[in-house]
Amino acid sequence: MTFLPKPKLHHPELPTNAIGLTRRDYEGAISTLCAGCGHDSISAAIIRACFELALPPHRIAKLSGIGCSSKTPTYFLGQAHGFNSVHGRMPSVLTGANLANRDLIYLGVSGDGDSASIGLGQFAHALRRGVNMVYVVENNGVYGLTKGQFSATSDRGSKSKKGAVNADSPIDLAGLALELGASFVARSFSGDREQLVSLLKAALLHPGAAIIDCISPCVAFNNHAGSTKSYDYVRHHNEAVNRIEVITGREPIAVDYAPGTTVAVTQHDGTVLRLRKLAADYDIEDRSAAINFLESRRREGEIATGLLYVEPGAEDLHTHLGTLETPLNALDEAALCPGADALAAINAALR
Amino acid sequence: MDATDIADPDYFHKVVDCQYACPAHTPVPEYIRLIAAGRHADAYLVNWHSNVLPGILGRTCDRPCEPACRRGRVEEAPVAICRLKRVAADYKGDIRDRLPVAPEQRNGKRVAFIGAGPASLAAARDLALGGYECVIFEADARAGGMVRTQIPRFRLPETVIDEEVGYILDLGITLRAGTRIDSLRALLDEPFDAIFVGCGAPRGRDLAIPGRAEAAANIHIGIDWLSSVSFGHIERIGRRVVVLGGGNTAMDCCRSARRLGGEEVRVVVRSGYAEMKASPWEKEDALREDIPILNFMVPIEFTHEAGRLTGVLFEKVAARYDDQGRRELVPTGEPPEHIPCDDVLVAVGQENAFPWIERDIGLTFDRRGMPIVDSLTLQSSHPRVFFGGDAAFGPKNIIWAVAHGHEAAVSIDRFCRGLDPRQRPAPHVRLASQKMGIHEWSYDNAVSTDQRYAVPHRAKPEALADIRAEVELGYDDRLAFAEAQRCLNCDVQTVFSARLCIECDACVDICPMDCITFAADGPEDELRARLNAPALNPDQAIYLANGLKTGRVMAKDEDVCLHCGLCAERCPTGAWDMQRFLLTTAQVEHACRSLSPA
Numbered sequence: 036m037t038f039l040p041k042p043k044l045h046h047p048e049l050p051t052n053a054i055g056l057t058r059r060d061y062e063g064a065i066s067t068l069c070a071g072c073g074h075d076s077i078s079a080a081i082i083r084a085c086f087e088l089a090l091p092p093h094r095i096a097k098l099s100g101i102g103c104s105s106k107t108p109t110y111f112l113g114q115a116h117g118f119n120s121v122h123g124r125m126p127s128v129l130t131g132a133n134l135a136n137r138d139l140i141y142l143g144v145s146g147d148g149d150s151a152s153i154g155l156g157q158f159a160h161a162l163r164r165g166v167n168m169v170y171v172v173e174n175n176g177v178y179g180l181t182k183g184q185f186s187a188t189s190d191r192g193s194k195s196k197k198g199a200v201n202a203d204s205p206i207d208l209a210g211l212a213l214e215l216g217a218s219f220v221a222r223s224f225s226g227d228r229e230q231l232v233s234l235l236k237a238a239l240l241h242p243g244a245a246i247i248d249c250i251s252p253c254v255a256f257n258n259h260a261g262s263t264k265s266y267d268y269v270r271h272h273n274e275a276v277n278r279i280e281v282i283t284g285r286e287p288i289a290v291d292y293a294p295g296t297t298v299a300v301t302q303h304d305g306t307v308l309r310l311r312k313l314a315a316d317y318d319i320e321d322r323s324a325a326i327n328f329l330e331s332r333r334r335e336g337e338i339a340t341g342l343l344y345v346e347p348g349a350e351d352l353h354t355h356l357g358t359l360e361t362p363l364n365a366l367d368e369a370a371l372c373p374g375a376d377a378l379a380a381i382n383a384a385l386r
Numbered sequence: 387m388d389a390t391d392i393a394d395p396d397y398f399h400k401v402v403d404c405q406y407a408c409p410a411h412t413p414v415p416e417y418i419r420l421i422a423a424g425r426h427a428d429a430y431l432v433n434w435h436s437n438v439l440p441g442i443l444g445r446t447c448d449r450p451c452e453p454a455c456r457r458g459r460v461e462e463a464p465v466a467i468c469r470l471k472r473v474a475a476d477y478k479g480d481i482r483d484r485l486p487v488a489p490e491q492r493n494g495k496r497v498a499f500i501g502a503g504p505a506s507l508a509a510a511r512d513l514a515l516g517g518y519e520c521v522i523f524e525a526d527a528r529a530g531g532m533v534r535t536q537i538p539r540f541r542l543p544e545t546v547i548d549e550e551v552g553y554i555l556d557l558g559i560t561l562r563a564g565t566r567i568d569s570l571r572a573l574l575d576e577p578f579d580a581i582f583v584g585c586g587a588p589r590g591r592d593l594a595i596p597g598r599a600e601a602a603a604n605i606h607i608g609i610d611w612l613s614s615v616s617f618g619h620i621e622r623i624g625r626r627v628v629v630l631g632g633g634n635t636a637m638d639c640c641r642s643a644r645r646l647g648g649e650e651v652r653v654v655v656r657s658g659y660a661e662m663k664a665s666p667w668e669k670e671d672a673l674r675e676d677i678p679i680l681n682f683m684v685p686i687e688f689t690h691e692a693g694r695l696t697g698v699l700f701e702k703v704a705a706r707y708d709d710q711g712r713r714e715l716v717p718t719g720e721p722p723e724h725i726p727c728d729d730v731l732v733a734v735g736q737e738n739a740f741p742w743i744e745r746d747i748g749l750t751f752d753r754r755g756m757p758i759v760d761s762l763t764l765q766s767s768h769p770r771v772f773f774g775g776d777a778a779f780g781p782k783n784i785i786w787a788v789a790h791g792h793e794a795a796v797s798i799d800r801f802c803r804g805l806d807p808r809q810r811p812a813p814h815v816r817l818a819s820q821k822m823g824i825h826e827w828s829y830d831n832a833v834s835t836d837q838r839y840a841v842p843h844r845a846k847p848e849a850l851a852d853i854r855a856e857v858e859l860g861y862d863d864r865l866a867f868a869e870a871q872r873c874l875n876c877d878v879q880t881v882f883s884a885r886l887c888i889e890c891d892a893c894v895d896i897c898p899m900d901c902i903t904f905a906a907d908g909p910e911d912e913l914r915a916r917l918n919a920p921a922l923n924p925d926q927a928i929y930l931a932n933g934l935k936t937g938r939v940m941a942k943d944e945d946v947c948l949h950c951g952l953c954a955e956r957c958p959t960g961a962w963d964m965q966r967f968l969l970t971t972a973q974v975e976h977a978c979r980s981l982s983p984a
Contacts, residue, residue, distance in 0.1 A: 036416065039832050039952065041896065042832075042833035042898045042948055042950055043835055044833060044835065044898060045898060045900075046900045046919045047459065047917060047946065048920065049900070059898075065896075068956065070892055071890040071894075071958025072958075075892055075895055076891045079891065137690075199454070225890065226890065226891070251889070254958045266888050266889065270935070273468060363634075
């Protein structure tokens, strides 16, 4: 937590993106989280991803629930739309907002308590419906706001700061998302900025339900020996399956890798995700293999990160429901309230 | 690249750009903070310790600190350091009981000073406080040297000179005013243990072009004329005046002429406007007083009629640059231009003159007639004779003279004690954490976004009516505070401990200037290019620390750091700390040591 606002002065050579904004234009208010919080790193990664993709901040809606993680939307994209919802209810609000206005980019920000405990049902249904969004879980495995109890994602056998050992089985949000039919599933680590930014960029361009389970150490309550979500533990057990490069069609491919080590995934809106494989036999488009892989890594005590699964032909909720292209706020009154005759016609069709 | 050795005082000293650029290494941010705190007397004493003449320099300094000021790289203009110094002098109140006194018991050594200008005054102050008996010989009636004779009173009131020269002379220094030294040999025969030559560069350069002799009555050498004005010997000048030359003396001449009856005063310069030697602010002051500056015109003849000057004839030239970027002024071929005038002031440079130093006393001169002086010790080839100020290496400025004075005093002290003057005493350095609480620092770390404040000026008609009316009125309290807040506190250093760092990136993300990068190590040139913001200013160091758990290095570009301390506030482990670095250059032992800021 810092009392001073970040000075407005910036580096004289600060670059601008395609829409003429600097990275600083994507910032929000100064963070009030504990110094060193992993969540602040994730905010910084979101700022960089949106800057690099040159997304207009006012075309983004950021939604969150309750918790340390859910405070973070204040700290990035100050010019975006925001909605801080009820605990665990962000997915419903996001689904509703998305149905009303499909033209915005939806960024759901949640934590392990918000998504894996109180909001687990909401989490599940938003993913299985294929809402077009980026769902970021800032996962620190601990209830930080209430001073350090185990959360539903704490690993069995991990130790709390007070020394208690967790006996419960953890929820693997990435594994769950695979089961539930999310079309873009990734795991990352707040301490690996390069990986997180590229995953966020890919997720922002993915036309379906994209989830990033991002391990984010809690410096105040879960960064000690015995924790499996500490900076040190995650750094030692991080096993990235791939490195990703997002190609939006504008920039040429910069780096040449040896043949067979890269794979390109073309999504149905034309964006290409180019992956540099780190695990040679890992198939990015094989959901069951991904589930098995996650399980095998977990048994080894390793944390699999990277883009775990992507469905190239992903579709979203609007496609499934056959909704109108136009956002509701752009329809006139006649279209929104077609009148008693239209209702009568619908009723008649159901008789 | 190699890890930075922050134990080397030079490293952090360089980060304090203003202090490093100051020849006397005045701890600028230190006194600016004191001014902001309203502690003007303390701010004055910090200055008095290192530059001896704060009230004088606060009005007349060449300000090498300001082009160096980090603020100028972050936004448009540097902090008005010089004018803040004046604020300290203006509002200090009575500080006489806080000045050190010379020891009652002298050490028995005697030092003579030739000339009572800034170099001698600085050296004499240090040596008097060190217990030396100091005798200053001055040809003029009063002490001050060029500060008194060449700088016009509308820039520097006499009271300021009297006060600050007085503080020094009051240390028990003997002033032999009105005594010109005509023979160094004779002085060497007197019982002095060392002699300091601080006689300045007293000869104004003349212009040997046709008509010079015929029109001599109305052609004046700039510095001599200024000196006569200063002593009240000259009170009028013709209505139309041409000032030749583009340095600060020319600016003083033209502005003085405007006040002594010159209605049409013009400055004519060989070079272009930008290349003129005068400080930018002095050129602006001249323009503000309706004095046109005409460039690229070379005087070729003084025209005269019946023994009276009628004007100056100029050849028009243009600048041409060769492959090496050397400038040459070539005639444009246009017809010469005649500027009619009643008086000419020649301010085309100053020269040293040592006719009073015999060439057979063991003091060697180079081919240009300059004494051979060691730039470190300021000792000449005659071991008992030391030089400083303009007398040492040709015309520079007041702050260089003061710096020479301090260094020469150290040399003289070592020489008199039988020590090698080339062995220099180390500076006093302090580095202390400024942390007071989680978000509390003992300095004001909020960064002001205010633009530089202009110093209020006296209304022009009023200023031009009286040559003794100071033009600049100085900052008032409110302006001084606002300007002081623009200082970035570059002396409060970002100090990094790799062993405490958990590499959470909090500092990287909060840094408003993108100064900090954690990356794989590499050669400096290559590393500079791949930092979060490329470090393109090779004059500014990269602070590099290794020993991090991931094997990466922390690289901080010092160039545009605001010293806002946010990196340290966001650091969960205290790996970053803000530590005040206070360097005071070594002076003569016992010389006002008690004055160094706490």
